[in-house]
Amino acid sequence: xxxxxxxxxxxxxxxxxxxxxxxxxxxxxxxxxxxxxxxxxxxxxxxxxxxxxxxxxxxxxxxxxxxxxxxxxxxxxxxxxxxxxxxxxxxxxxxxxxxxxxxxxxxxxxxxxxxxxxxxxxxxxxxxxxxxxxxxxxxxxxxx
Numbered sequence: 001x002x003x004x005x006x007x008x009x010x011x012x013x014x015x016x017x018x019x020x021x022x023x024x025x026x027x028x029x030x031x032x033x034x035x036x037x038x039x040x041x042x043x044x045x046x047x048x049x050x051x052x053x054x055x056x057x058x059x060x061x062x063x064x065x066x067x068x069x070x071x072x073x074x075x076x077x078x079x080x081x082x083x084x085x086x087x088x089x090x091x092x093x094x095x096x097x098x099x100x101x102x103x104x105x106x107x108x109x110x111x112x113x114x115x116x117x118x119x120x121x122x123x124x125x126x127x128x129x130x131x132x133x134x135x136x137x138x139x140x141x142x143x144x
Contacts, residue, residue: 007129012060013136021132023121027141034108035142041087041103042121047133049105052118053081063135065120085119114142 013023025039041049052065055078067073068082075082087103109117122133 007131009132010064010066011132011134012063013134014140021134023134023136025136025141027138029111029142030108033111035111035114035138036106036108037119037138037141038104038106039119039136041100041105042134043131044087044100044103046123046127047121048124049085050120051081051083051085051107051109052079052120052135053109053113054078054116054118055080057116057139058118058137060135063118063120063137065118065135066122066133069120069122070125109138109142111142114138 011017011021013021013025015025018025021042023039023042025037028036030036041047050065050069054076058078062076062078065082068075068079085105085107088106089103105119107119117138119136119138120134121136123130
C-alpha cells in the first residue's frame with residue numbers, strides 16, 4: 001500500500017525562533033540609514049526567496065504570500081515590490097551539491113522601508129510534502 005504524506009506549515013521568523021528553523025539572520029544598522037541583512041539560503045535551490053515591500057506593516061496572516069508567489073491571486077493593494085533574490089554565492093552550474101549549504105542572501109534596505117519589508121521563502125510552485133515556508137519580518141531584526 002502506497003501513501004503520500006503532505007505537510008506544509010507557515011512560520012514567521014523572529015530573532016527568538018530563527019535557530020529552531022535553522023534560518024540565521026544577521027542584521028546590522030549602518031550610519032547611512034540602512035540595515036544590512038545577511039542570511040543563509042535555507043533549502044536552496046528548491047526553496048526560493050523574495051524581498052517583499054508593502055505600504056503598511058502586515059500581520060502574520062498577511063505575510064503569507066504563497067498564493068501571490070504561485071500566481072493564484074492578484075497581489076494585495078499594499079504590495080509595492082516583490083523581487084526574487086538570488087544567493088550571493090550562487091554559481092548554480094558550478095556549485096557542487098555539498099557547496100549549496102553555504103549559499104546566502106545579502107541585502108541592504110533603507111530604515112525608512114524596513115518597517116514594512118519582508119523576506120518570503122517558499123517553493124516557486126506547488127510541491128507535495130513541502131515542509132515549512134517562511135516570512136522574515138525585517139522590522140524585528142533591524143529594529144525599525
